[in-house]
Amino acid sequence: MSGRGGGGRGSGRGGGGRGRGQGHRRGQPSQSSSRGGGAGGRARGRGSSGSTVTYNPPPPQMAPAQPPPQMAVAPPVPPSGAPFSHPSSSSGVGSLSREVSEKLTMEPVAVTTAPPLPPSSSKAIGFQPRPGFGTVGTKCLVRANHFLVDVANADLHHYDVTITPEVTAKKVNRAIMKQLIDVYKESHLGHRCPAYDGRKSLYTAGPLPFESKELVIKLPEEDRSEGSSRPARKERQFKVAIKLASKPDLHYLREFLSRRRFECPQEVIQVLGVILRSKPSQIYTEVGRSFFDTSLGPRGDLGNGIEYWSGYYQSLRPTQMGLSLNIDVSARSFYEPILVSEFVAKHFKRTNLSKPLSDQDHIKVKKALKGVRVKLIYMNYAKTCKIIGVSREPISQLIFTLDDMRTNVSVVKYFREKYNVVLKFPSLPALQSGSEVRPVYLPMELCSIVEGQRYTKKLNEQQVRSLLRATCQRPNVREGNVTKIVQVNNFEVEEPVAKEFGMHVRKELALIDARVLNPPALKYHDSGRDKIVNPSCGQWNMINKSPLVPEFLFIFSIHFKKVVNGGKVDFWTCVNFSSEYWNMSEDFCAELVKMCNSKGMVFRQTPSIAMRSARSDRIDQTLMDVYKESAGLNKPLQMLIIILPDQTGSYGKIKRICETELGIVSQCCKPLQASKFSNQYFENVALKINAKVGGRNTVLNDAILRRIPLVTDVPTIIFGADVTHLPPGEDSSSSIAAVVASMDWPEVTKYRGIVSAQTHLVEIIQDLYKQTKDPQKGLVPGGMVRELLLAFHKSTRQKPSRIIFYRAGVGGGQFSQVLLYEMDAIRKACSSLQEGYMPRVTFVVVQKRRDTRLFPTDRNKTDRSGNILPGTVVDTSICHPTEFDFYLNSHAGIQGTSKPTHYRVLFDENGFTADTLQVLTNSLCYTYARCTKSVSIVPPAYYAHVAAFRARYYIEDEMSDSGSTGGGRKPKDKVVEVRQLPSIKDNVKEVMFYI
The missing domain is CATH 3.30.70 (Alpha-Beta Plaits)
Structure with a gap:
C-alpha cells in the first residue's frame, strides 16, 4: 500500500502531518509516489513494554532520478559568454536571503555589512532527499564496522x-x-x-x-x-x-526508520546512545565519543614524555538497515605517568636539570604543563591537584607565608624541615596550583603526572610517525579487533543499564551491498608514448621502463608520458640550506630540469641567476638577496628550488616569506630524499612544479570529449572549501578558511585558492561574501566566492551556469547552520556580480573523519594491501534512511585499513542522480596534481585542506610562545581579535602554489 499517512501532498512521510514529498523544495516537481513505499519494515506497533522491536526495514523504493528542477524563482541565467553587468542597486542582493531561506525552509538572514552567524540551535532543515540508488559498477559484498541494535518498547x-x-x-x-x-x-x-x-x-x-x-x-x-x-x-x-x-518517544524513531517520518528524533537517538555508553564510561577513560584503557590493547612510548593508549570509537546512528552502532579501534596520545621533572627532561631534551631555564624554555614548560593534574608523592596519602602555571623564579628563590599569616619561609627550607626532603633541582621553577591570588608552590621532582590524561597538543613529526606505526592494522586484523570490542563489552548481558532498557547489540558486522566503479580514462599529451591511460587499482605511472635495463641506463631506456599541458620556466634558480649536502645543488637541479623537460615542460636548463648555498640561520637575508638580484636583472623568478635545512622547522618560514613578502613560487625539497637522486622522486617533484607554474599534468578524457554529465554541458565551476583550526589545547585568535575553485572548463583540473582568517573555532566560512564600507563608493561587495567567480570568468571568458560546492570539515550537528549561511553567501556573491545571476548549486559535505570502515568479503578481490578495491561505493544499508549520501573508497590502501569518505548532499538544484554524482566524484579523485594515484578525498576539498594548512604558516611565526599558553578554555564573553593573514602576492595566487 502506497502513500501512507495520507492527507499530505506528495508522499505521506509524516503520517498525516507534514506529508512532504519530493516537491517540498521550490522549483522541484511534486512526486506522487511515496518514498519509502508501503513495505513498512519490521517496526511492529506500540505494543507492551515486554515486546521487542527490531529496527530493520527493507531498502525503500526510491523515486526515479529527477530532471534538473525548474527554477521558479530564479531569472534565466544570462549567456555564459557575456561579461558580468554589475547590478544597479543592492536590492537584488537583499532579496536573496529570503529566496534561499524559502528553499531551505529556514528564516531569512538580514543583509548587513557583517552578516551574523545563525545560531547553532537553528531549527533543523530538510536536506536533499535521495534521488534513487546507484546502479553503475560491479556489484560486490563488503562488511562494515556497523552492528545492528534492537530496542524494546521502553517507556x-x-x-x-x-x-x-x-x-x-x-x-x-x-x-x-x-x-x-x-x-x-x-x-x-x-x-x-x-x-x-x-x-x-x-x-x-x-x-x-x-x-x-x-x-x-x-x-x-x-x-x-x-x-x-x-x-x-x-x-x-x-x-x-x-x-x-x-518523555522521548520511541514511536517517532520507528516512524523515522520506516520512512514514515521526515525529521530524525535526535533526542531519542541521544538517549539510546547514552545507554550504550553507560558501562564503558564507568570503567574506561572517556575522550569525546571514544574510550581508552591500557586493557584495550597495546600501550607504547611516543617519546618526549608522551605515550599512546589503545581504545575504540563508538557512535549510534540511524541508517537504512535500522539503528546501527558504529565501532572502530583507535589510539590517542596521553601524558606518561612520570615525575614532572622527568617529563621536563624528556619533553625538552634537557640532560642537566640543575641549570635554570631560559625565558623561552620557561614559557614552553608552562605551556606544556598547564592544566595537567599531578599527584604529590611526598605525602603519606595520594593527594592530587591541577597545575595552573609555573613560577617565574626558580624554586630556590621562592618564599611564601605560612598559614599563621605571619611567618615567611622559603620553599626549599619548608620541604627540608617539614618533610625531610632535600630538593635536587632547586634551579627549576615550581609548579603552581591553587589560585593566582593565593598560589601553592610544588617542586617538580615531588609531583607525578596522574595516569590517563589526554595529551591534546600537537604531536611532532616523529611522534605522528610512531603513532601511525603503532596503530596501523591490516583490514583482517582491524576487523577482528572491532569484533572483539563488541564481544568484550557484551552490552546487553553484563551491562544492567542496557539490559533494563532492553537494548541488544548484535555481534556480527553488517553485510552490505556495494559496487566498484571503473576508473576514468586519463588524457596525456599526444606527443608522448601513451596518450590515454587507464589506471589499474587506483594508480598508474608516467614512466615505462624495461625491467631488463640496469638502473644506470635508466634515462636512456625509458618512454615518458608527457603532461597534457606543460608549463614554461625561463627564470629560476636554486638555494641550498643543507649543510650536510651543501654541494649537490648543480647535479640535483640538472637531473630535475631534465625530468621536467622530458615530461613536456619547457624548462630552461641554466638558472637565470647563480645557484647558491647558505646557512639555515640566514634564510630571510638569502631569500631577499635572491629576490633583489633577479628583479635587478628584470628576470623575476618563476620558480625557486629550495633544498631545505637538515633540521626541520624552516619550511613554513620559507613559504611565508616567498608567498606573502616576495611573490615567488617555490618548490622545497628535503635534503635526504633529494640526495638519493631517485627517478620516482624527480617525477613527483616535476609534477608539482608543472602545476605550480600553470601547467596541467593530466585531465579526464571524458572532459575533453564533453561526456561528463552536469559538468561539461554548460560552463561549470567546482569549489572546494575547508576550515582548519589549531590542535586542541593550542589557543589561537584565528582559524583559517580556504576556498579553491576550478579555473578551467571543461577540464576542471586547475584550482585557484584563497585563504582567510576568521574567528577562532568557528566552522562557518565567514568571508564567502562580505561588504566593506568605502567613504566614496559606499558598500563594496567582495568575498572569496565573488573573487573566484571573477577569476573563472577571466580565465575562461565564461560565466558558470552551474556550481558544485564540495565542503569539507563539517560535523553532522552543523549541517543546518553551515548550509543556511554559506548558501546565502553564495547567492549574494553571484547577485553582486550581475542582477538576477543565479547559477544552480549543488552543495556536498565531505566527511573524512567518519569512523566507518569497509572490509572485503572476498580475499581474491582486494588491492595489494588487502583492502577493498578503489572505486568501492556504498549508498545502501549503513547510509541515511531518506537523504542523499554515500560512502566512497576512491583510493588504494598503502598500509593499514582504508577509510572511505562520506559524501552528504545537503542541497541540489542540478538534478544529480546517485550514479552521476558518484561517478563524477570518483573520477575527480584521479586528477590530484601531486601524484599518479587516486586520492581518498575529492581533490577540490583536498586542495582546500592543503591551502588552509599552508596559511597556518603565515601566522605561526607571529604566534610566539610569549603569547597565550593554552590548556584552558577562554571565557565565553571574552572577545578575541582575529589575527588577519598577510596577503598572498597576486602572481602567486594565479597558480596552485599550495600543493
Missing part, C-alpha cells in the same frame, strides 16, 4: 539533574550519580537503573516515583589511600536535584 523518561555544589568534571559527576543510585535505588528510585550522561541528563526506562526531588549523598574522599595514617577528612556532601524534563 523513556528524561530528567534534568542539578548537582550542588557544581562539579565540572564528568568523572566526579559519574561518581556522585553512582553513589546516589547505590544508596537510593531500592527506595526513592523505585528499583530503576538509570543511564546518566555525566552532565545534566538522567534517563530511565519508566517513570520514577516522583516528578521532582532533591536527594543528598556523601562521596568518600578519593585522595585518601589505604593504610594511610592521616586522619580522614569529612566526606564531601552533594545535593542532587532531579526533575522530569521530557
